[in-house]
Amino acid sequence: MSQLTQSIVKHQHASWVELRSDRLLANLEALRQRSGTSDALAVIKANAYGHGLNEIAKILDGRVNFFGVATLREGLELKERHPGTPVFLFGHPFPHEVSAAIGANLVLSVSSFDKAKEISDCSEQLGRQTRVHLKIDTGMGRMGIKVREAAREIMKIRALKGILLDGIYMHFPTAETDDDFRAGQVAKFSALIEDLDRGGIAFRFRHAQNSAASLNLKTPMLNMIRPGLALYGIYPGTGFADAACLEPVLSLKSRITLIKRIDAGDSVGYGREYRPDRETTIAVLPFGYSHGYPWAAWKKACVLYKGKRYPLAGKVSMDYLTVNLGDRKAAEGDTVTLIGEDGDERITADELAGWAGTIPYEVVTRLNPHIPRIVLS
Numbered sequence: 211m212s213q214l215t216q217s218i219v220k221h222q223h224a225s226w227v228e229l230r231s232d233r234l235l236a237n238l239e240a241l242r243q244r245s246g247t248s249d250a251l252a253v254i255k256a257n258a259y260g261h262g263l264n265e266i267a268k269i270l271d272g273r274v275n276f277f278g279v280a281t282l283r284e285g286l287e288l289k290e291r292h293p294g295t296p297v298f299l300f301g302h303p304f305p306h307e308v309s310a311a312i313g314a315n316l317v318l319s320v321s322s323f324d325k326a327k328e329i330s331d332c333s334e335q336l337g338r339q340t341r342v343h344l345k346i347d348t349g350m351g352r353m354g355i356k357v358r359e360a361a362r363e364i365m366k367i368r369a370l371k372g373i374l375l376d377g378i379y380m381h382f383p384t385a386e387t388d389d390d391f392r393a394g395q396v397a398k399f400s401a402l403i404e405d406l407d408r409g410g411i412a413f414r415f416r417h418a419q420n421s422a423a424s425l426n427l428k429t430p431m432l433n434m435i436r437p438g439l440a441l442y443g444i445y446p447g448t449g450f451a452d453a454a455c456l457e458p459v460l461s462l463k464s465r466i467t468l469i470k471r472i473d474a475g476d477s478v479g480y481g482r483e484y485r486p487d488r489e490t491t492i493a494v495l496p497f498g499y500s501h502g503y504p505w506a507a508w509k510k511a512c513v514l515y516k517g518k519r520y521p522l523a524g525k526v527s528m529d530y531l532t533v534n535l536g537d538r539k540a541a542e543g544d545t546v547t548l549i550g551e552d553g554d555e556r557i558t559a560d561e562l563a564g565w566a567g568t569i570p571y572e573v574v575t576r577l578n579p580h581i582p583r584i585v586l587s
């Protein structure tokens with residue numbers, strides 16, 4: 211960290227997120243290597259999985275084929291601030307959003323003929339053609355044209371004058387397991403693509419590989435990976451560590467705002483859940499569930515201070531965490547790591563999610579966007 215960054219961190223922020231750009235780029239490269247596919251759509255929706263949309267987009271700008279976002283608002287923000295990379299909008303734009311999405315030159319996802327027609331008509335009115343990727347529902351059961359109806363619908367969509375068919379894609383509900391269901395999805399999608407190909411309809415991009423499938427599925431039928439979680443260095447499940455070496459991009463840090471010594475039998479926090487049976491030191495951190503710390507983690511969670519783990523003392527509050535430091539000497543202003551590394555210790559988003567009984571996706575995406583993001587290296 212540069213002197214300037216250190217001084218900004220030290221003097222301005224009570225809590226902050228640090229982002230390692232070198233790790234983000236290394237994770238992207240590892241996914242490319244493992245999948246054998248160099249084209250990539252980087253999923254940076256939900257504020258880049260809570261990491262910070264603009265910070266992550268700035269690092270990846272010009273290095274991926276597309277940025278993938280879920281909302282028009284994120285799409286427009288990216289177009290304004292990082293015009294070098296095409297933006298793909300996963301979401302189905304509402305009628306009032308269609309002209310803005312087309313005007314901003316977003317690449318749109320299409321899950322029905324009616325939406326394709328709406329996009330086409332609006333594009334024609336604006337005197338342009340809009341690139342779309344057709345979403346096919348092969349088993350996710352969410353967005354997408356049902357695979358058995360897809361060939362017929364695509365023939366109709368193809369005839370629309372305001373549309374340019376640029377891609378076709380699908381999504382796996384169980385990508386982490388290479389089971390019959392997933393194999394069935396791949397088979398249905400392949401059959402559709404071959405069928406369309408024979409009819410003279412080919413797509414520049416054919417994609418399905420989220421993080422798990424980027425790590426455990428290789429097929430020439432797909433020519434672009436579409437990872438989210440793994441880009442940020444978080445494994446999409448157990449059993450992937452051998453597939454590629456991914457390193458967490460994000461660390462979450464806070465600073466001790468108050469230290470107090472409490473007596474045996476004193477209580478700490480809401481519900482008076484923590485009552486030590488001997489004198490101990492409590493450190494108060496200005497970080498609570500309103501900043502994104504999962505409330506449900508309080509019984510099991512630890513933080514790192516000077517290379518060691520210390521447990522939370524009592525429930526997570528809206529703006530504070532209380533930590534039991536035992537007899538450890540500490541000073542107000544000292545840094546505490548909530549997610550990340552300190553010495554030989556490491557707390558991952560996955561571990562924190564486990565303490566809270568949730569998934570790492572939820573832990574990172576809920577980090578409050580107002581927490582300062584500092585990009586390192």
Ligand SMILES: Cc1ncc(COP(=O)(O)O)c(C=O)c1O
Nearest residue numbers: 253381420421436437438439440
């Ligand atoms: C359609 C689609 N593709 C790709 C992804 C990325 O998934 P992952 O973060 O598991 O890589 C998501 C995530 O929600 C998604 O909805």
